Amino acid sequence: xxxxxxxxxxxxxxxxxxxxxxxxxxxxxxxxxxxxxxxxxxxxxxxxxxxxxxxxxxxxxxxxxxxxxxxxxxxxxxxxxxxxxxxxxxxxxxxxxxxxxxxxxxxxxxxxxxxxxxxxxxxxxxxxxxxxxxxxxxxxxxxxxxxxxxxxxxxxxxxxxxxxxxxxxxxxxxxxxxxxxxxxxxxx
Numbered sequence: 001x002x003x004x005x006x007x008x009x010x011x012x013x014x015x016x017x018x019x020x021x022x023x024x025x026x027x028x029x030x031x032x033x034x035x036x037x038x039x040x041x042x043x044x045x046x047x048x049x050x051x052x053x054x055x056x057x058x059x060x061x062x063x064x065x066x067x068x069x070x071x072x073x074x075x076x077x078x079x080x081x082x083x084x085x086x087x088x089x090x091x092x093x094x095x096x097x098x099x100x101x102x103x104x105x106x107x108x109x110x111x112x113x114x115x116x117x118x119x120x121x122x123x124x125x126x127x128x129x130x131x132x133x134x135x136x137x138x139x140x141x142x143x144x145x146x147x148x149x150x151x152x153x154x155x156x157x158x159x160x161x162x163x164x165x166x167x168x169x170x171x172x173x174x175x176x177x178x179x180x181x182x183x184x185x186x187x188x
Contacts, residue, residue, distance in 0.1 A: 029059070104128055
């Protein structure tokens, strides 16, 4: 297993903590000025039992990344609560539930290439690209007098993800969204 600094932990990573494998659901870098040092606040889910925990890990601390076999796959379609993927080498299909993809399904569009991580031939996590391009299907119209830097408004994308966007973004436009934190990056 490889050790990485706490600051290198990203959403979707698999790490070993307390002799168990956990999937990172959320992670935030927190810096407390004056008192103590900076740390990463990490919310993670045990891939075996499904229990969640929050851990504070000092930024200079190293954690073990789980040894996994990544396989290139393509997301094909959604069928009810299941998401269907195809292995790009063997063309075998794999069905993963919405619960398994917790927090990541809103970034999936048909024909999106991703990495599915396997541990002992069992899928244990999905690695999304660092950003995705989504179409805005619903947002408020431009407000007169609002400037691009001062105001943000909610926008719903084609996958159901709600992103805070600058006021100049309109319905039907494509935006680039970070898969790490779900934040707007730019208009395409």
